[in-house]
Amino acid sequence: MSVVGQRLQPTLAERSRPGRGGDKIAHPPKDALDRIPASARRELPPALPELNEPEVVRHYVNLSQLNYAIDTGFYPLGSCTMKFNPKLNEWAARLPGFANLHPFAPDEAAQGTLEMLWELERALAEIGGMKAVTLQPAAGAQGELTGILMIRAYHRSRGEPERDEVLVPDSSHGTNPATATMAGFRTITIPSAADGGVDVDRFRAALGPRTAAVMITNPSTLGLFEKRIGELLEEVHAAGALAYMDGANLNAILGRFKPGAAGFDVMHFNVHKTFSTPHGGGGPGAGPVGVGERLLPFLPTPRVLKSEDGTFRLERPGERSTSIGRLRSFVGNTGVLVRAYAYISAHGGSGLRRVSEDAVLAANYLKHRVASAYEIPYDRPCKHEFVASAAGIRKRTGVRTLDIAKRLIDHGFHPPTIYFPLIVEEGMLIEPTETESVETLDAFAEALLAIAREAETEPATVTSAPHTAPVRRLDEATAARQPNLRWRPMTGRTMPCPD
């Protein structure tokens, strides 16, 4: 049995027939474009496909069925927090008052949304232990850029522009060093300690007058809480640097650890991880950023402000000269933020703490269930996710983690994150989340144990997996050597418009 549909589809271009397609709006008058100079005009309409609506619907419904998704099954993609996406949130974001509000609408016409954003900022500040929050960044990576640019502005404001280094542990997300580069910093990578945690001594040795910031993910990408975080933060501040917390793994510590209260100066939230906004096949997300006192003046513009009379407004251009400026157009991915707000409201403070308890309990339970067949390189209580390794299986049988991941598809599951973090050999990063039942966790564990047995008894079945997906493994080398990134131009197949 396959976990996804089997019917591959022709492309829209292959389905297209000149002359198909219904009128969705009225025809314009014939002279509508007469005032556009010929030099600026396009001769023929763009060669887009021509289809009638039923065909479009079948195309996209059939394509959707080729996807594995949270709504179809367990999706334990470590570091991505693939929890259930509540349907109420979709309903809320589509309320006409939210969906149809223009971002340049005057403040007095946007009071409902502005209040929601303001309340969300307060809630995130409480969760992160931060002084204030900006909702502007469009995703976690843009949140990182926001944070690091604020850190840059901070050091400059203090007359220390020579601070040009950012320290990251070797287990960090790739976005951390990529962000440092975008913000004009040099990345110094610090190896992890033997227990998987940050190596405080090595950090101490690397800290100095050129250090601008350290970027720490806590719990780490190994799913482990950084036990020495307090000590590390003291060292960072003693060196005159600031501490950035990558909030990708916040789902583990809601109501248990507040980064700002612990001494982090800035953090981002991934609302599509912690606060259940949909991953959308790759996005959209939103990456709000919380700051402590030091970085408050540098927050991006516009902020959402509450007036004394209880009304809300957006900061105006130029109102706060210390701001780092804008990261994007308008105020933020508001449609995503509505969903996060609904999620936080549905749970309340007690419910969010329960979320983390259940996520951590599920991860530890699953780790315990698979430990008989896979190595657990850092065997101490994990947080919301854990790393298992197939290094032993590979040594004995030649079956690699990639093969095990592909074989999981045949067993009905989406594979976990594999070969990340880079420091674990044949690693898989497994994150069950709090919304999966114990029956599902058991079934997934059984599948992993069964594959470990298959690796010994019939390795070829595993190394040639998947067998039940609509396609087998792909030729990625040819795809990269001779990229085919679009269908051949359709020019000539489209008729001039009938007017």
Add this chain to the structure above:
Amino acid sequence: MPYGPHTADDRERMLAALGIESVDELFADIPEALRAGGLALPEPEPELALATRLAALAGRNRTDVASFLGAGVYRHWTPAAVDQLLLRGEWYTAYTPYQPEVSQGTLQSIYEYESLIAELTGLDVVSASHYDGAAATAEAALMACRQTRRDRVLVSRAVHPHYRATVATYFGAGLRVEEIPTVAEGDAAGTTDIAALERLLADEPPVAGVVVAQPNFYGLLESMPRAAELAHASGALFVAVVEPVSLAVLAPPGAYGADIAAGEGQPLGIPPQYGGPYLGLLASTNDLVRQIPGRLVGMTTDLDGKRAFVMTLRAREQDIRRDRAASNICTNQALLALAASIYLATIGPHGLRDVAALGAARAAELEAVLAGAGAPRLHPGPYLNEFAVRVPDARRVHRALLDRGVLGGLVLADAVPDDPALEDALLVCATELTTADEIERFGRTLGELIGGRDGRAGAPSSADRSPGSRPRVAAEARS
């Protein structure tokens, strides 16, 4: 727990398997001094109560007005099929297609998106999506710097002010961005000053890229071929900032030599929703394929030779190249790219042309009505469906219009406060959604407020003179 499955028995069973009494033991590694005791947030809200409150919040926004507001975000008719298809969980509850064997739906849809935007822009390589038009424009400017190994970019002042601000933020760490002024007077008023561009290109250091918008922020059409020619003559790349619906009738960037097109994909079936999520369009020539940031999906085959789609050229990206990646982008706007694809597939080439042309026709009607009401155009040049009008005391009039149910576009001085030429001007637009009734209402109300043919000159209605509203207006005008 609103969405969690665990019963008390389930939790007991898991704790027992782990040999522990309480889940607290799993948090024992958080140093005691740093432990939080909980969250000072409201109590959980049941679905009915929450739904009622959210609906009330949404209801406090005023979206029931006759809107002539565009300025980078445009209201269009979205065929009903678009949102119904987007609501399938197989689309919106999947993630990045890391496992292509169970992600062919998302992968093929991205390949099709790349192809559709390639057709619209006349370019070959289309990134799978960026955050929005502003971020895509900033990424385009960075691409120009990487490709030319130069660090100075020229951006027209007629590019959307948020895009210019975003480029400035992204360039804050060591790259230079300078603005090309707009023409102050005459036939070309409000468009990019080509003579100034020529002078700036002649200055040192050499320029990496030139960024011009078509239509520009004021709705005007620019001399894109000339600007592209000048950029290329000095070894710079040319970046066109485009609005995708307009590309149904306007020359595509590839036709006038643009190396990169960036823009906001929101008009393609995406609601305004107060700022996002939108869709950053980014396309380039084949020569720049290794510089374009963000995901790319290509066509390939599986082991059996069956056609399939896969993420490709991944070594440009942050998860592999880390501190030398083309960009730090990871999560993108895939679901919005899907919306745009479904929109384009449903509306079709002729439908898209109709959308663009109908907007132009309604805008021409609007121009005539507003001129009759005493608000002539600010700039004389050709436009598609958006233009600026001169309105005395624009900020006050705009507010008074809203009180009468008309959202009269954008107060330009609010969005571009540093340009005295834009004092007392409104930027207005029309689309296929704009009705003749709404245009008539806008004209009539405006005439009453400023006195044109349809009203008495300089006679604000009594409502505007009321003691309650007057000081507030004065305060806002000062800020």
Add this chain to the structure above:
Amino acid sequence: MVPRDLRYTKDHEWVRVDGDEATIGITDYAAGQLGDIVFVELPAGGSVEQFKTFGVVESVKAVSDLFAPVTGDVVAPNAALASQPELVNQDPFGGGWMLKVRIAEPAQIDELLDAAAYDALVAES
């Protein structure tokens, strides 16, 4: 067993010396570790410095710097790799060569590993 007439770096580059010209590539071990190579970025001119990066090699899922075994001016990159990067996998010591340089300091060659030492290095890893 790698070709005996070449010298090697610890970073898995090889160099073939022919008069004052050096031909540089990566070893079969390095190519195997990277997997299917899809792109090689090489300098068209200028000079390279011993043990400093001179280019980048990309496979489907990895990227690696290339380090120059010797200092010298670039004579030519292997133009065939632009359209056929797979030559690095197929023929790493032959058609998959990457760069020819004019050797500036011949004494540097002696600092490199010989074939036996390189074989030992690979055996350890």
